[in-house]
Amino acid sequence: MPNPYLPYEAKIIERIQESPTLFTLRLRFTDPVIHKDFRFEPGQFNMLYLYGVGEVPISIVSDPQDEHMLDHTIRTVGRVTRGLAALKEGDRIGVRGPFGRGWPLAHAEQHDVVVVTGGLGCAPVVSVIHYMMRRRERFGLINIVQGVKHSSDFIWKERYDQWRKAPDTEVLVAADAGESLWPWHVGPVTGLFDDLKFDKDRVIIMMCGPEGMMRVVVKYMLAQGVDESAIWLSMERDMHCGIGHCGHCQYGGKFVCRDGPVFCYKEIVDLFGVKGF
Amino acid sequence: MSHSFYYMARDQLQALINELRARGYQCIGPQVRDGAIVYDSLADCTQLPRGISEHQSPGRYVLSENNSQRYFSWANGPQAIKPYVFAPRESLWRCEKDNTGQLRFTDLKPAPGPVAIIGVRACDLAALYIQDKHFLQEEKKDPYYLARRQKLFLVAVNCTHAADTCFCASTGDGPRASYGYDIVLSELDDGFLAHGLSDKGLELIKQLSTSPPTETQLQQADEEIQHAARRQTRRLPSRNLKQALFNNLEHPRWEEVAKRCLACGNCTSVCPTCFCHAEDEEPALDGSGSEYFRQWDSCFTQGHSYIHGITIRSTTAQRYRQWLTHKLGSWHDQYGRSGCVGCGRCITWCPVGIDITEEAAAICGENIDA
Numbered sequence: 075m076p077n078p079y080l081p082y083e084a085k086i087i088e089r090i091q092e093s094p095t096l097f098t099l100r101l102r103f104t105d106p107v108i109h110k111d112f113r114f115e116p117g118q119f120n121m122l123y124l125y126g127v128g129e130v131p132i133s134i135v136s137d138p139q140d141e142h143m144l145d146h147t148i149r150t151v152g153r154v155t156r157g158l159a160a161l162k163e164g165d166r167i168g169v170r171g172p173f174g175r176g177w178p179l180a181h182a183e184q185h186d187v188v189v190v191t192g193g194l195g196c197a198p199v200v201s202v203i204h205y206m207m208r209r210r211e212r213f214g215l216i217n218i219v220q221g222v223k224h225s226s227d228f229i230w231k232e233r234y235d236q237w238r239k240a241p242d243t244e245v246l247v248a249a250d251a252g253e254s255l256w257p258w259h260v261g262p263v264t265g266l267f268d269d270l271k272f273d274k275d276r277v278i279i280m281m282c283g284p285e286g287m288m289r290v291v292v293k294y295m296l297a298q299g300v301d302e303s304a305i306w307l308s309m310e311r312d313m314h315c316g317i318g319h320c321g322h323c324q325y326g327g328k329f330v331c332r333d334g335p336v337f338c339y340k341e342i343v344d345l346f347g348v349k350g351f
Numbered sequence: 352m353s354h355s356f357y358y359m360a361r362d363q364l365q366a367l368i369n370e371l372r373a374r375g376y377q378c379i380g381p382q383v384r385d386g387a388i389v390y391d392s393l394a395d396c397t398q399l400p401r402g403i404s405e406h407q408s409p410g411r412y413v414l415s416e417n418n419s420q421r422y423f424s425w426a427n428g429p430q431a432i433k434p435y436v437f438a439p440r441e442s443l444w445r446c447e448k449d450n451t452g453q454l455r456f457t458d459l460k461p462a463p464g465p466v467a468i469i470g471v472r473a474c475d476l477a478a479l480y481i482q483d484k485h486f487l488q489e490e491k492k493d494p495y496y497l498a499r500r501q502k503l504f505l506v507a508v509n510c511t512h513a514a515d516t517c518f519c520a521s522t523g524d525g526p527r528a529s530y531g532y533d534i535v536l537s538e539l540d541d542g543f544l545a546h547g548l549s550d551k552g553l554e555l556i557k558q559l560s561t562s563p564p565t566e567t568q569l570q571q572a573d574e575e576i577q578h579a580a581r582r583q584t585r586r587l588p589s590r591n592l593k594q595a596l597f598n599n600l601e602h603p604r605w606e607e608v609a610k611r612c613l614a615c616g617n618c619t620s621v622c623p624t625c626f627c628h629a630e631d632e633e634p635a636l637d638g639s640g641s642e643y644f645r646q647w648d649s650c651f652t653q654g655h656s657y658i659h660g661i662t663i664r665s666t667t668a669q670r671y672r673q674w675l676t677h678k679l680g681s682w683h684d685q686y687g688r689s690g691c692v693g694c695g696r697c698i699t700w701c702p703v704g705i706d707i708t709e710e711a712a713a714i715c716g717e718n719i720d721a
């Protein structure tokens with residue numbers, strides 16, 4: 075049995091600067107067999123290793139069926155990510171994964187979908203949006219809701235414009251504060267909710283971002299009569315091992331790395347929003 | 352039952368050690384070091400804590416001499432057998448980078464020889480069972496833990512002396528060793544009753560000079576174990592405390608215990624079931640490579656819940672609550688039982704004498720069994 079702690083070498087085949095603090099690394103395992111056999115689901119993550127510095131969990135954003143790409147969109151927030159940001163095409167890193175449970179995509183087919191994100195370019199849901207857009211006919215109405223603090227934090231504008239053109243797809247963006255030419259809503263993301271179109275009995279809600287924002291969304295959806303089991307969230311906790319051993323990501327009786335990072339609200343309802351867990 | 356017990360005179364313990372050593376086992380056994388009984392390499396019975404008693408109470412542990420000829424007339428010291436399977440610090444792999452920037456990873460999984468631990472108590476066997484569940488779960492087995500675990504041979508000893516801090520009878524984990532060992536011994540005044548559980552254990556006993564035990568010896572051994580159970584005054588309910596704890600997340604006791612707790616993490620490092628560890632990187636000073644290692648961590652540290660500039664458990668009250676609600680509550684979700692085996696170590700080795708049984712009772716309501 076392979077050692078789940080041991081990384082494999084991967085090469086950076088492309089580096090894309092998405093915003094001042096956000097970049098994407100497109101990777102390829104140097105061992106072609108490993109690359110070919112690598113399978114993942116949207117919402118799962120890899121541990122990326124920077125030589126001499128350490129590991130960091132990063133969500134995979136590319137499409138699971140696109141075997142040429144293995145993309146990781148990374149925000150520079152700590153030692154390892156700052157180091158990764160300095161790498162160039164051709165540089166090598168270590169990769170082990172994929173870990174965790176991804177989005178309930180099979181379950182979401184034939185349903186309306188509402189994707190809500192907050193904060194800076196939320197990688198875990200970008201993967202799921204891409205996935206649905208490529209398989210547009212399998213899903214009902216799709217609503218994409220993105221909230222940012224300031225309009226200048228809004229990245230991937232072209233992608234949003236493109237998604238908006240897809241049939242039966244609603245794209246709603248809000249900034250707490252905006253510049254004069256900001257075409258979208260100014261104010262909290264909740265101000266957009268009444269524009270959402272979905273059938274509350276046949277909808278799947280997927281979200282990621284700050285827990286405060288997710289709490290507000292959960293409350294709103296429950297008030298609309300959406301069932302607890304139809305709400306899914308991607309949680310973030312400190313992770314060292316990625317395989318349910320080190321204990322850092324514990325969330326009550328769950329390991330975010332193994333039982334999540336995507337959880338059904340129903341599974342975490344008792345602890346969600348309780349400070350200190 | 353009685354037919355599977357063998358009586359052996361006291362000198363046969365040395366014969367057992369010799370047999371194990373002859374089979375290539377490194378023997379580990381309890382010994383007095385710096386005023387406490389801990390495990391260390393064992394070649395000779397004279398190294399064992401013969402004629403030693405220990406006295407434990409919250410925040411206190413002292414040894415004294417008695418004039419008994421017995422080797423095991425004391426209750427567990429600070430160290431469980433945990434370090435022999437889950438190392439306090441170990442390297443996981445090494446990475447080398449050549450001048451073209453290519454990375455080469457080398458697995459540093461240990462290849463230990465066989466190890467026999469002598470004197471393992473019931474609570475620690477229960478803790479080992481729990482750690483096996485944690486590290487060797489179906490999907491992702493921990494290769495480092497597994498490498499050591501597979502090489503262990505365990506000689507258990509039934510407890511005849513319970514410390515004031517012991518409460519294994521209430522958690523159902525002792526004082527009798529009932530599973531998970533190769534051989535179990537019951538110590539008598541002039542020798543031992545031995546029982547083999549595994550084939551290897553049975554085969555070893557057959558190499559020793561034994562005789563069938565008398566009815567009196569069997570009764571005596573049994574009575575001494577029961578005595579160790581009766582002596583215990585502390586208790587935790589064996590039932591699932593999860594609901595009771597999670598219903599009381601805002602109980603004022605959390606703040607109250609936090610005023611006493613130093614957040615030193617002693618409780619988690621002596622606890623035989625705690626599994627938290629941190630991973631980190633240590634580049635070689637000469638630039639020849641980098642080693643990735645892990646070491647024990649504690650939910651009482653600031654760093655344990657740190658993520659992107661936020662500490663999720665910034666107060667001691669939140670950290671004590673995390674430890675207790677996990678150990679006695681959410682552990683049930685993860686491993687189908689409580690994470691406490693009643694060894695009492697966290698009580699004895701807490702510098703300020705915080706008592707898990709008292710805190711659980713205060714938080715879950717005085718009538719903890721109701």
Ligand code: SF4
Nearest residue numbers: 622691692694695697
């Ligand atoms: S919680 Fe305390 S008494 Fe229970 S197993 Fe851990 S150290 Fe022993």
Ligand code: SF4
Nearest residue numbers: 612613615616618701
């Ligand atoms: S309960 Fe006691 S041993 Fe544990 S962290 Fe607090 S002071 Fe230290």
Ligand code: FES
Nearest residue numbers: 316318320321331
């Ligand atoms: S990251 Fe180690 S247990 Fe989840």
